[in-house]
Amino acid sequence: MQQIFNFIYKNSNRLLFLLLLGISLFLTIQSHSYHRSRIISSANFLSGGVYERINNVSEYLNLRTQNDALAQENAKLRSLLFNAKDTTSIQKLDSLKGVKPTDIIISKVIHNSFNSQENYLTLNSGSLSGVKQDMGVINSLGIVGIVDNTSNNYSTVISILNNKSQINAKLKKSNHFGSLIWNGKNTGFVQLIDIPRLAAIRKGDTIVTGGQSVIFPENINIGTVDKIYIDNKTNYYTLNVKLFNDMTNLGHVYILKSKNREEIINLEKKVEKDE
Numbered sequence: 001m002q003q004i005f006n007f008i009y010k011n012s013n014r015l016l017f018l019l020l021l022g023i024s025l026f027l028t029i030q031s032h033s034y035h036r037s038r039i040i041s042s043a044n045f046l047s048g049g050v051y052e053r054i055n056n057v058s059e060y061l062n063l064r065t066q067n068d069a070l071a072q073e074n075a076k077l078r079s080l081l082f083n084a085k086d087t088t089s090i091q092k093l094d095s096l097k098g099v100k101p102t103d104i105i106i107s108k109v110i111h112n113s114f115n116s117q118e119n120y121l122t123l124n125s126g127s128l129s130g131v132k133q134d135m136g137v138i139n140s141l142g143i144v145g146i147v148d149n150t151s152n153n154y155s156t157v158i159s160i161l162n163n164k165s166q167i168n169a170k171l172k173k174s175n176h177f178g179s180l181i182w183n184g185k186n187t188g189f190v191q192l193i194d195i196p197r198l199a200a201i202r203k204g205d206t207i208v209t210g211g212q213s214v215i216f217p218e219n220i221n222i223g224t225v226d227k228i229y230i231d232n233k234t235n236y237y238t239l240n241v242k243l244f245n246d247m248t249n250l251g252h253v254y255i256l257k258s259k260n261r262e263e264i265i266n267l268e269k270k271v272e273k274d275e
Contacts, residue, residue: 103256103257103258104254104255104256104257105125105129105130105131105135105254105255105257106125106252106253106254106255107123107124107125107129107131107137107155107252107253107254107255108123108124108125108251108252108253109121109122109123109250109251109252109253110122110123110124110154112159112247112248112250114159114161114187114247114248117162117163117184118162118163118164119158119159119161119162119247120148120156120157120158120159120162121137121144121145121156121157121159121250122154122155122156122157123137123154123155123156123157123253123255124153124154125153125154125155125255126150126151126152126153126154126155127150127151127152127155128152128153129153130257131147131150131155131255132147132150132257133147133148133149133150134146134147134214134215135147135215135255135256135257135258136215136216136217136255136256136258137157137253137254137255137256138216138220138253138254138256139245139250139251139252139253139254141221141244141245142220142221142222142223142243142244142245143160143167143209143216143220143221143222143245144157144159144160144245144247144250144253145157145158145159145160145162145165146158146165146167146215147255155255159247160180160182160190160222160243160247161182161187161190161247162182163181163182163183163184165180165181165182166179166180166181167179167180167209167213167215167216168180168209168210168211168212168213168216169192169207169208169209169210169222170207170208170209170210171195171199171201171205171206171207172205172206172207172208172219173205173206174199174200176195176196176198176199177194177195177210177212178192178193178194178195178236178237178239179192179193179194180192180207180222180241181193187247187248188242188243188246188247189223189226189240189241189242189243190222190223190241190243191238191239191240191241192207192238192239192241193236193238193239194234194236195236195237195238195239196236196237197230197235197236197237199237201225201228201237201239202225203224203225203226203227203228204224204225205224205225206221206223206224206225207222207223207224207225207239207241208220208221208222209222214258215256215258216256217256221244222241222243222244223241223242223243223244223245224241224242224244225239225240225241225242226239226240226241226242227239227240228240
């Protein structure tokens with residue numbers, strides 16, 4: 001307590017000056033609106049600056065939170081991307097009428113010369129896996145081709161994108177049949193020829209296998225009608241068919257066994273001999 005009195009006594013002049021200065025400033029502000037507004041403006045400037053800094057800090061912290069959230073979301077998306085299934089990986093094949101699971105050989109395309117008009121595929125399955133000549137090859141989207149030759153561990157396939165390919169096909173909504181060929185112009189389209197003019201056809205109609213051969217079962221998907229042409233010489237339609245398959249990006253495929261193939265062929269040969 002004594003120290004406080006000593007401080008006041010020693011600094012009495014300074015304290016008196018500060019007191020009088022404070023009173024004079026107060027009276028000046030109260031009596032002059034200009035001075036009052038200037039001081040308030042100065043105070044607002046200082047407080048505004050402080051608030052702006054605080055707001056900037058708050059926004060920065062908020063942005064950091066948002067960035068963290070975006071980073072976590074990005075990490076999740078990358079994880080989904082990296083763990084996504086390969087588009088060429090094996091997919092579940094829907095049940096085929098007349099085809100048992102034991103009659104299917106799973107294989108993979110290891111070469112695809114789709115830029116050639118005589119396109120052949122090479123598969124990593126051969127005779128040791130039960131692959132034989134003239135077996136049909138499909139995938140989950142539709143037909144791919146027909147086995148041409150085999151070795152012990154590999155086989156070659158005549159792709160539907162081969163100008164020598166000719167496969168029985170039909171309109172799904174009717175029993176109007178034709179022959180599926182490829183004109184060599186576009187890897188996304190094949191042509192269905194010899195469709196009778198009596199057939200009711202519209203763009204978008206589905207084309208499937210006809211089932212009139214021992215190679216492919218009936219109703220395996222091929223594609224949809226894109227354009228319709230009329231051959232004035234024969235009075236038949238030629239259909240430009242957009243394939244369901246991307247024939248330039250083939251992965252796993254299914255080779256179809258035909259246990260009745262030899263029996264049917266032998267029976268047909270017998271009929272031909274009898275004639």
